[in-house]
Amino acid sequence: MNFASDNIVGASPQVLDAIAAANTGALPSYGGDAITKRVEARFAEIFERDCAVFLVTTGTAANALAISALTPPYAACMTHEESHAIDDECGAPEFFGGGCKLVGVPGVGAKLSAEAIRTCIANEPGGVNHPPLRSLSLSQATECGMIHTLDEIRSIAETAHGHGMAVHMDGARFANALVSLGCTPAEMTWKAGVDCLSFGGTKNGCLMAEAVVFFDLQWAKDFIYRRKRAGQTVSKGRLISAQFDAYFAQDHWLYLARHANAMARALSDGLAALPGFRRAWPTQANEAFIILPGKVASALRSAGAMFHEWTDKSLPAGEAVADNEVLIRLVTSFQTTSEMIEAFLAIARSTSIQAK
Amino acid sequence: MNFASDNIVGASPQVLDAIAAANTGALPSYGGDAITKRVEARFAEIFERDCAVFLVTTGTAANALAISALTPPYAACMTHEESHAIDDECGAPEFFGGGCKLVGVPGVGAKLSAEAIRTCIANEPGGVNHPPLRSLSLSQATECGMIHTLDEIRSIAETAHGHGMAVHMDGARFANALVSLGCTPAEMTWKAGVDCLSFGGTKNGCLMAEAVVFFDLQWAKDFIYRRKRAGQTVSKGRLISAQFDAYFAQDHWLYLARHANAMARALSDGLAALPGFRRAWPTQANEAFIILPGKVASALRSAGAMFHEWTDKSLPAGEAVADNEVLIRLVTSFQTTSEMIEAFLAIARSTSIQAK
Amino acid sequence: MNFASDNIVGASPQVLDAIAAANTGALPSYGGDAITKRVEARFAEIFERDCAVFLVTTGTAANALAISALTPPYAACMTHEESHAIDDECGAPEFFGGGCKLVGVPGVGAKLSAEAIRTCIANEPGGVNHPPLRSLSLSQATECGMIHTLDEIRSIAETAHGHGMAVHMDGARFANALVSLGCTPAEMTWKAGVDCLSFGGTKNGCLMAEAVVFFDLQWAKDFIYRRKRAGQTVSKGRLISAQFDAYFAQDHWLYLARHANAMARALSDGLAALPGFRRAWPTQANEAFIILPGKVASALRSAGAMFHEWTDKSLPAGEAVADNEVLIRLVTSFQTTSEMIEAFLAIARSTSIQAK
Amino acid sequence: MNFASDNIVGASPQVLDAIAAANTGALPSYGGDAITKRVEARFAEIFERDCAVFLVTTGTAANALAISALTPPYAACMTHEESHAIDDECGAPEFFGGGCKLVGVPGVGAKLSAEAIRTCIANEPGGVNHPPLRSLSLSQATECGMIHTLDEIRSIAETAHGHGMAVHMDGARFANALVSLGCTPAEMTWKAGVDCLSFGGTKNGCLMAEAVVFFDLQWAKDFIYRRKRAGQTVSKGRLISAQFDAYFAQDHWLYLARHANAMARALSDGLAALPGFRRAWPTQANEAFIILPGKVASALRSAGAMFHEWTDKSLPAGEAVADNEVLIRLVTSFQTTSEMIEAFLAIARSTSIQAK
Numbered sequence A, B, C, D: 001m002n003f004a005s006d007n008i009v010g011a012s013p014q015v016l017d018a019i020a021a022a023n024t025g026a027l028p029s030y031g032g033d034a035i036t037k038r039v040e041a042r043f044a045e046i047f048e049r050d051c052a053v054f055l056v057t058t059g060t061a062a063n064a065l066a067i068s069a070l071t072p073p074y075a076a077c078m079t080h081e082e083s084h085a086i087d088d089e090c091g092a093p094e095f096f097g098g099g100c101k102l103v104g105v106p107g108v109g110a111k112l113s114a115e116a117i118r119t120c121i122a123n124e125p126g127g128v129n130h131p132p133l134r135s136l137s138l139s140q141a142t143e144c145g146m147i148h149t150l151d152e153i154r155s156i157a158e159t160a161h162g163h164g165m166a167v168h169m170d171g172a173r174f175a176n177a178l179v180s181l182g183c184t185p186a187e188m189t190w191k192a193g194v195d196c197l198s199f200g201g202t203k204n205g206c207l208m209a210e211a212v213v214f215f216d217l218q219w220a221k222d223f224i225y226r227r228k229r230a231g232q233t234v235s236k237g238r239l240i241s242a243q244f245d246a247y248f249a250q251d252h253w254l255y256l257a258r259h260a261n262a263m264a265r266a267l268s269d270g271l272a273a274l275p276g277f278r279r280a281w282p283t284q285a286n287e288a289f290i291i292l293p294g295k296v297a298s299a300l301r302s303a304g305a306m307f308h309e310w311t312d313k314s315l316p317a318g319e320a321v322a323d324n325e326v327l328i329r330l331v332t333s334f335q336t337t338s339e340m341i342e343a344f345l346a347i348a349r350s351t352s353i354q355a356k
Helices: A013-021 A034-046 A059-070 A092-096 A114-123 A150-162 A174-181 A223-229 A238-272 A294-302 A338-355 B013-021 B034-046 B059-070 B092-096 B114-123 B150-162 B174-181 B223-229 B238-272 B294-302 B338-355 C013-021 C034-046 C059-070 C092-096 C114-123 C150-162 C174-181 C223-229 C238-272 C294-302 C338-355 D013-021 D034-046 D059-070 D092-096 D114-123 D150-162 D174-181 D223-229 D238-272 D294-302 D338-355
Strands: A052-056 A076-080 A101-105 A133-139 A166-171 A196-200 A210-214 A287-293 A325-331 B052-056 B076-080 B101-105 B133-139 B166-171 B196-200 B210-214 B287-293 B325-331 C052-056 C076-080 C101-105 C133-139 C166-171 C196-200 C210-214 C287-293 C325-331 D052-056 D076-080 D101-105 D133-139 D166-171 D196-200 D210-214 D287-293 D325-331
Touching: A013 A238, A013 B013, A034 A052, A034 A238, A052 A059, A052 A223, A052 A238, A059 A092, A059 A133, A059 A166, A059 A196, A059 A210, A059 A223, A059 B223, A092 A101, A092 B223, A101 A114, A114 A150, A133 A150, A150 A166, A166 A174, A174 A196, A174 A238, A210 A223, A223 B059, A223 B092, A238 A287, A238 A325, A238 A338, A287 A294, A287 A338, A294 A325, A294 A338, B013 B238, B034 B052, B034 B238, B052 B059, B052 B223, B052 B238, B059 B092, B059 B133, B059 B166, B059 B196, B059 B210, B059 B223, B092 B101, B101 B114, B114 B150, B133 B150, B150 B166, B166 B174, B174 B196, B174 B238, B210 B223, B238 B287, B238 B325, B238 B338, B287 B294, B287 B338, B294 B325, B294 B338, C013 C238, C013 D013, C034 C052, C034 C238, C052 C059, C052 C223, C052 C238, C059 C092, C059 C133, C059 C166, C059 C196, C059 C210, C059 C223, C059 D223, C092 C101, C092 D223, C101 C114, C114 C150, C133 C150, C150 C166, C166 C174, C174 C196, C174 C238, C210 C223, C223 D059, C223 D092, C238 C287, C238 C325, C238 C338, C287 C294, C287 C338, C294 C325, C294 C338, D013 D238, D034 D052, D034 D238, D052 D059, D052 D223, D052 D238, D059 D092, D059 D133, D059 D166, D059 D196, D059 D210, D059 D223, D092 D101, D101 D114, D114 D150, D133 D150, D150 D166, D166 D174, D174 D196, D174 D238, D210 D223, D238 D287, D238 D325, D238 D338, D287 D294, D287 D338, D294 D325, D294 D338
Parallel strands: A076 A101, A076 A133, A133 A166, A166 A196, B076 B101, B076 B133, B133 B166, B166 B196, C076 C101, C076 C133, C133 C166, C166 C196, D076 D101, D076 D133, D133 D166, D166 D196
Antiparallel strands: A052 A210, A196 A210, A287 A325, B052 B210, B196 B210, B287 B325, C052 C210, C196 C210, C287 C325, D052 D210, D196 D210, D287 D325
């Protein structure tokens, strides 16, 4: 009953097999191999347009490199005040960006909105004392497991572009968001105005496979140098490209994401039905955020369940975590089974009754 | 007959199997797993002392992170003028080091020497116009496939320490150097005065496994933050630790390195015996550097052999590459076979005779 | 009636004369001259202890250099969320600090407090995802013209030190704060726990004279290199040292500050007595922050008065700026005269009556 | 007899008077004042075209800011291996440039040449391991007191532009070079292909006045932010602009430079005529580089003369400093008098005879 994160499991069997299959023989290093080239072409197919693809090793590196390409060192990148970039990467965007600033804006469920962006811009004093806003980063899904609709992304991107900001999407859970919306990758990105995407594979069935994808190719200029000097140009590049190769084959990635999302929904629905339990935010991807009695949470932990407590900073207006309650995050993955869900729900149910 | 590099092959079967074996089950992420902990303990055993070990993804990241820990941003790191750090990492040390400088010194076969260090220091004008020298990075083996003896390392480290410089060793080919010297890992590092080591696994049988090892623990303070913000804290850390686990088991790493070195020696000896061929530098690890007639090199290429031409900058005094000659680098790996060597030598022999 | 800032005027006659007097003859450059050495010694006298003094050209450079010396690039500096460092220096601390983060905490009147610091620390999630807090910067006087008492500084510094943070004081208006408290420079700094001070002269009668002063000499190590590579090592250093020379002579600096403070108090008292006017924060140094009817503010502007509107972010609980009101900042300087104050008050009075 | 540098003297009387004259009254700060605007307009007149002018405090800041605007952080700037930027600024260009690299090329008298640039480019291995060359910085006059002719500048700039490099000129001694060539400022800069200029006033009669001038306005975009976050936006901007105001009035700057150059020539001619003395490089601006017997140099020092020994790295082919000789630099300034020259020559003459 480990719901601590979606990075606690290994790779899907298909992805693992692909690593093994790619292991034999001599191949050009540093991404010059045929598998990498095939994968780059696959990205173009999947996104229905020419795009520049750069494989990297971690999500933090993907975000920080992407933001550094969109944001001059003297400028600022706007993002949600709880985004991974601003709050969980130990200053990687500032480091890769040469000292650029991240400007946090509020929003329920860690979602950005055109309105919040406009308010932030209106409050900018202007003048030379503040770094100019040059980019925006939205997370899809968000840190609270929520999804921006296509309309919302469009409206965010339009507002950003209208103020001279390039648009980055942190897609660490891109697949989970995609199948949740039921749209195409193109629709969720460049067709809605996204210039650059951190495309995550690791949380959804790969062992370590991330990519920075540029739809607006002007931003991709010289990115190979940025990646190299960041120590992200992998010598035996096949390790990453082989994973993506299997990830995309026969829509494996969509299958994995659908499964994880379904598990999260089942868990969320089961818990929300219990007395004293409620959702902090709607469960839209592979994470359930639940407010529950503190005693029950402790009992679940005692019974071996693993999960993280979460911040209540972006709760909807009117919602609050009472003193005897806690807000927890439960993350499902491609490996989560109905049995795990059931086991967790069973304990929740019984301790919930006892706790009364 | 691909001798272009030792990163053109995949992982050894043992290493690959370990990745697969580590794939199942839920494990703490970000290096909190038992495999990582076991591997960290193995490093301590192998180096016969407490040391701080940080797994990372690439050799460039290992070097740049290590140098950034040893060198304040306003200071300089001395290294050979042809070292990988100064010449092949696209400015990664300067980037990770916040704009620190690398100062290159000359030396035959890309080797450093106490004398060259002293000369460089003596030529420093002093004063505030020059970044102070605070670290030194030597490569073992060097970019020219040579090995610093234990006496040489000791003398280099002593000189460096005497001038307030911390000592880093770039061990991208650590294992090849180690079995060449026939000493212990401790003897080649901290017992000789090395404070920090980039320990490479990728070139010697791993798919992607590097580590920064601090023997002087003061330098390791806060290094977890440096690694995180560099995008080098791998979420599914087992991917890297499992490789090292197998790498170290039953001296697998030493076996692989001995094989690669033996192959290089066989290749080097075979070639050096041919008329018009000679070694640019002695073959001490898994790379042979050969000066040969340009025509023969072309013929070898036409026959499908792959290798890189190399710079003659660090040739011994009196040695030179004539106009009709080229200097080439031939790298062997744990996968190189006697058959490959023989095939290459056969073509070299026959084209050599024709070329007369 | 220009109350826009204290940097709109030139230098005091004494300071100007000192520049002229220092102009003749050949002197060693880059701070090696006798005037600079004399001034450095004066700092030690004034602060009653050995200290390391580094003259620089701007307050932004002083703050950013000081913070970079106290804060490793992977770490964070805590400061008030409206401090000059976080809000008015276009990212200079992040730039000089190699990408370090600034963490803003709230507080009435832009003041820090031990409690706010403890709350911020308590909310830190810990772990490697957040840069560790390694320094704290408090402004004396604050951006809202308030003064931390000696007890408050002591308590802030103690709390900071207790959590491993070095303490920096932004003293752009150091003299105004000092004469307001009526204490000694030593009492307001190192005796209260301050490790490093940005000592400002420009706003209080110099043309351009700032200094970074280290009381804890360990932080001063290598600072000469930081200053040089920041382009802050002035070749004709006498330009700055001569100003400080005159600034300190016969307590000229204290005289200037007392005058500016008295002018601010007179202005503040005069305005606060008017109907519909009130102080946003107490007037403790050389800045008056007044909430007044918007119409009156407009009338004052029409009459030629110059001042800035200010943010209401750090108002005391219960205080607010109504829709028909504005919050303005009025800054006095050593050159402000009673006549200017009277002229401003006269218009305020008459427009205030008309506005009714 | 202080010939140590041209920054050992103060300002010319005219420049000093201008500082005093500008001191009175309230003026907008941060460069918004009328003097600064007038000076910016003067630059446009002097350079016969629209240009973007940014006043800064030091030559190091001017160079480092300019190079950072022309060179992405992952790229390299080519310059002479003895240029001030690479050798005397403690890594400022690397710091301001976010870790960019400086690539040094050789050349007699610290001059660049199209040929040296082409050789350097031809030796670049290409590929992602080396930062791409994106800018070039030439010094006019050079560190050895030499002047690039207009043809040479044109040819250097053409070669640089042809390889995608923007062209920066370090004009710390711009005026001395200009009057030496007898051309217009436009001819020596943008008409010859220079994109950006560090325009120095400090060494030629100002106390502290430097400017970054962009002729290609695309590079000036956002430069105000770079300057601000570098701590180079002076609050009482009149201090610098007033100096330039007087500097340009009635060709004062050209007068000062002509004087300094004439003094250097007189000194150089007088010394070169002495037995055992010879010029290391031709005296083309305000610096004489003389090779002389070591004993004579010591005697001069004993007699109170001040000067620096210089490196022989860029001597013309065939020239060398013998064991009993030294190479010294003698710098003249606007304040140097014929009496000082005569006094120096007299001692040189007499000690020279004694030394035989």
